[in-house]
Amino acid sequence: MFTDEYFMKMALQEAETALEKDEVPVGCIVVSNNRVIARSHNLTETLTDVTAHAEMQAITSAANFLGGKYLVNCTLYVTLEPCVMCSGALSWSQISKVVIGARDEKRGFINKNLQLHPKTEIVTGILENECSAIVKEFFKGKR
Amino acid sequence: MFTDEYFMKMALQEAETALEKDEVPVGCIVVSNNRVIARSHNLTETLTDVTAHAEMQAITSAANFLGGKYLVNCTLYVTLEPCVMCSGALSWSQISKVVIGARDEKRGFINKNLQLHPKTEIVTGILENECSAIVKEFFKGKR
Numbered sequence: 001m002f003t004d005e006y007f008m009k010m011a012l013q014e015a016e017t018a019l020e021k022d023e024v025p026v027g028c029i030v031v032s033n034n035r036v037i038a039r040s041h042n043l044t045e046t047l048t049d050v051t052a053h054a055e056m057q058a059i060t061s062a063a064n065f066l067g068g069k070y071l072v073n074c075t076l077y078v079t080l081e082p083c084v085m086c087s088g089a090l091s092w093s094q095i096s097k098v099v100i101g102a103r104d105e106k107r108g109f110i111n112k113n114l115q116l117h118p119k120t121e122i123v124t125g126i127l128e129n130e131c132s133a134i135v136k137e138f139f140k141g142k143r
Numbered sequence: 144m145f146t147d148e149y150f151m152k153m154a155l156q157e158a159e160t161a162l163e164k165d166e167v168p169v170g171c172i173v174v175s176n177n178r179v180i181a182r183s184h185n186l187t188e189t190l191t192d193v194t195a196h197a198e199m200q201a202i203t204s205a206a207n208f209l210g211g212k213y214l215v216n217c218t219l220y221v222t223l224e225p226c227v228m229c230s231g232a233l234s235w236s237q238i239s240k241v242v243i244g245a246r247d248e249k250r251g252f253i254n255k256n257l258q259l260h261p262k263t264e265i266v267t268g269i270l271e272n273e274c275s276a277i278v279k280e281f282f283k284g285k286r
Contacts, residue, residue, distance in 0.1 A: 048212045049203050050235035051194075060192050069191045084257060085231025092193035092228065114227060114255065 002034045004077070004099050008127045011077040011101065014041040014054065015134050021046055025134045028054040028078035030062040030071065030095075037074070038062040054078065055086035059093050071095040079131040081108035081124070090116050097121040101131025145177045147220070147242050151270045154220040154244065157184040157197065158277050164189055168277045171197040171221035173205040173214065173238075180217070181205040197221065198229035202236050214238040222274040224251035224267070233259050240264040244274025 007029060014027025018041035030038040038061035043052040055078055062076075063069050075097040082090060082098070087109030090098060094117045103124060105111055116122060150172060157170025161184035173181040181204035186195040198221055205219075206212050218240040225233060225241070230252030233241060237260045246267060248254055259265060 044212065048210065049206050050212050051199055051203055051232050056194055060194055063192050067191065069187065069193050083231055083235075085228050085235065088226055088228025088231055089194050092226075112255075112257065114257075 004123060004126045007031055007036075007075070007077045008079070008099065008101055008131070010036065010039065011079050012127065012130055012134070014039055015079045015131070018042045018054070019134060019138060025138050026054045026078065026080045028058050028076055030058050031075045031077065032062075032066070032073055037065045051085070053083065053086050055082050056089055059089050059095075063093070069093070075099060077101075077126075079127075080104050080135060081110060083107050084109055084112060084114065087114050087116060090120070093117075095120055097123065099126050100124045101127050102135065103128075103132075147266060147269045150174055150179075150218070150220045151222070151242065151244055151274070153179065153182065154222050155270065155273055155277070157182055158222045158274070161185045161197070162277060162281060168281050169197045169221065169223045171201045171219055173201050173217050173219050175205075175209070175217045180208045194228070196226065196229050198225050199232055202232050202238075206236070212236070218242060220244075220269075222270075223247050223278060224253060226250050227252055227255060227257065230257050230259060233263070236260075238263055240266065242269050243267045244270050245278065246271075246275075 011027045015025040019025035023042045027041040038058045040057035071093045077099045079101040081104040154170045158168040162168035170184040181201045183200035214236045220242045222244040224247040
């Protein structure tokens with residue numbers, strides 16, 4: 001039951017909530033021992049704050065839940081590949097695993113040759129089509 | 144009077160405040176039209192949050208002051224070269240100028256071949272010795 005697809009669907013629900021607010025639709029959740037300990041979506045427009053990406057909020061929220069700044073034994077599920085800022089934050093967090101839906105060839109960290117923490121396992125391509133479609137639809141509507 | 148050294152001294156005062164709290168001593172300020180609109184220091188331990196670097200707080204705070212998420216006509220003075228996370232945030236902010244005290248060869252963004260926004264002017268080496276010394280003293284005390 002607790003598959004990567006199962007949790008990515010929850011991250012997609014967060015992305016849909018962002019879409020309803022006319023935010024770039026990216027969502028994420030943090031899971032520890034199959035329990036969701038943080039959920040968030042992009043709020044850069046709502047908060048007028050470029051740092052309010054879904055992942056940044058989730059890292060802060062999960063650390064608050066755990067009472068420690070390192071996200072040991074935690075997995076972050078995110079619908080879109082993290083940007084440079086968010087990859088840097090994930091790296092500082094020493095999170096155990098990051099599961100990515102759609103790739104972001106232009107803004108994502110992978111093509112910039114950035115690494116997360118050596119301890120961090122990275123999985124890509126989970127519900128890739130759905131995660132990609134929601135972002136593409138958003139930007140199509142903006143043009 | 145309003146030289147880069149003048150404002151870097153204020154950033155150094157912020158770093159000293161961080162030091163008093165046993166935080167890695169990094170401080171920064173944001174200036175708009177020679178007016179300080181944000182000042183902050185590293186609070187990762189105090190807030191138990193890896194995202195609480197001085198620059199991240201300053202970006203959020205300056206955007207809040209300006210009422211817009213882009214830091215147009217703003218200069219950020221920071222005592223230590225920004226990390227990957229903070230360089231990503233600065234890039235999103237489209238800030239006009241970033242003035243750096245000490246370089247951070249290992250953790251800083253420059254050696255990772257990362258760029259800030261094309262609009263952003265970068266100046267390095269302002270009060271470099273003082274900005275470097277406070278960090279070195281901190282880590283010497285930790286060993």
